[in-house]
Amino acid sequence: MRISAFARRLLTSAVVTAAATVLFTGHATAEPAQVDWEAATQALHTATAGDPAAERAISRLLGDARIAEASRDAALPAQPFQIPAESNVGRGGGPGMYGSGLSLNIDGFRFGFFGGPGTIAPNQTGARLDVAWLNLDNGRSGIEQLTEHMDIIADTTIRTRAIDPGPGMIVAAVYGNLWHRWPVPVSTEHPDGFQYVRGDITLPSMGAVYN
Template sequence: MAIAAASALVFAGSATAEPAAAPVNPVTAAEQLLSVAEGNPDAQAALARVLADPNAAVPRTDVAEGPRVPAQIFPIPAYSDTGAGNPVTGQVHGSGIATNLNGEFRFGFFGGPGEIAPDQGAAKLNVLWVNVATGKSGTNVLNVRDIAGPTVISTKPIPEAKGGLVIAGIYGSILHRWWDPAALDGKGDWHYQTSNIWFPSLGAVLA
């Protein structure tokens, strides 16, 4: 239900046909991203966790069906230190997503408790990507919360990523908030929590 709600927000706007997302092999994706992560110790550490335990990357199966929309959800979800506990998959936090709304290609992320804080403060969520068709690559910060609603955070448009198959991984930390009506002697206030993504969300998308 959370995925459907977040997806509905992301999919608002002018729609074009969604290209089919490519199958994702966690090891292959991590190796390709590692080749462009030189000098980025945080990204290297996140990808090293994938290569150390590729079986921990469990593809999503709950988003396979649905309307053809201009968004592609990463099939490998993220795991965090505050995610929903599960005896099989561990602490699932959320998933990355690639959108192409109004011709603007972006990476985004949804999931976690409450909503995503509009001001991320010291938290920093990043996407590392490489376009295997053009050879272009980059690291971008997800810090835009106005594109799809309070449960999705996105990058600014990345036109240089467009033009073929893109392998991407989202890692770092993210600040969530939810309204606590009992705070401040019943007056209510926001409660904040930082989640650390220790296992990145991986995807192979068509940009």
């Protein structure tokens, strides 16, 4: 089977991401930039003013102990966010640890998310996953929906379009919900041979990335 150039880049990125997930210790560079999480979270919350869903999501991070305990070393693209997400379904064993946001360099700078039970369902009707971001150095900010995903084994993430946040330290938080699926025997209840579940994020995944 022929694989497109984009799919090959995606597969390479997935390998890099998986390696980063296992090996990442918070030290992305010899002299990593340091993050003031309390100030960064407050700045991101201020930047989302006017978007009720984003404001509500980021407010859950304000004063949370997990923010204070997170590594203060900024990451580089293709590394998971320092603060993972929690959801009502977790990784399939009940509420709790769910997954992580991340930044990617696939045909440009993108944000992504991976995690949850099973795989990401190709149909996301009734769910919406967003990322709010702010470049602390140049003041650029935005809210982007994560919509790009290919229904192939190699694609373990869902991503935003390519954006241009500019150079500097970027803080971001992924929030919302996402459909997952995994194979089960075909039945009246599961005519397509899949079980579906929607993960609703209860604690956004937050990260600081040095672009």
